[in-house]
Amino acid sequence: MTRAILFDCDSTLSTIEGIDVLAERAGVVDQVVPLTNAAMDGSLPLEAAYAARLDLIRPQRAVIDWLGRHYVDTMVEGAPQAVHALRALGWQVHVVSGGIRQAVLVLARHLGVPDAQVHAVDLAFDAAGDYAGFDSASPLARNGGKADICREVMAHGASVVMVGDGMTDLEAATAGATVVGFGGVVRREVVASRAQHYIDRADLREVVRLLATPDECARVAALLA
DSSP states (O other): OEEEEEEOTBTTTBSSOHHHHHHHHHTOHHHHHHHHHHHHTTSSOHHHHHHHHHHHHOOOHHHHHHHHHHHHHTBOTTHHHHHHHHHHTTOEEEEEEEEEHHHHHHHHHHHTOOGGGEEEEOEEEOTTSOEEEEOTTOGGGSTTHHHHHHHHHHTTTEEEEEEESSHHHHGGGGGTOEEEEEOSSOOOHHHHHHSSEEEOSSOTHHHHHHHSOHHHHHHTHHHHO
């Protein structure tokens, strides 16, 4: 059976929350951050926060390009090594995020993840590069979306591990995924208590050490050093 691992982006592969960084640039951080926190800890449905945040920020295409580069600059320690080690061990690596796909793609490509294995929410822009909406049909703009992506991956015969920091990552368990909570950037007690596994250390190589057998760890020892 194929083994697939799905990494969240914000506060997992990167140390930032992209939407909050965009809000800070736009001068609306005080309105946006509470919406993000409420969505991540499960007290507010994601769909209730999604459109509201983007309507406040209205990011331009050039700013999204900048955000993609910022994701690369703020990668969590061990992210490239973890992705390369897992791929070397035969894992299919995906990035799944409620963030903006155009920005997430920049980080995923840097890590060597194929575009077809990047799942996020596309934004639309007009001819001047101004914000013109988002893909409201994307499952990742609502609660339960990551579970839906897990089911899609499983439909191709893969077992799935979901790695992330928030409540939306926990939802992957409803699809039969094994959830590895990641608290290396932000520790959320609800995730720590409910995930099948939990990593506190801010180093994504710990994911490989958790999932790989001793023989497999020996095969990728140079990347885990």
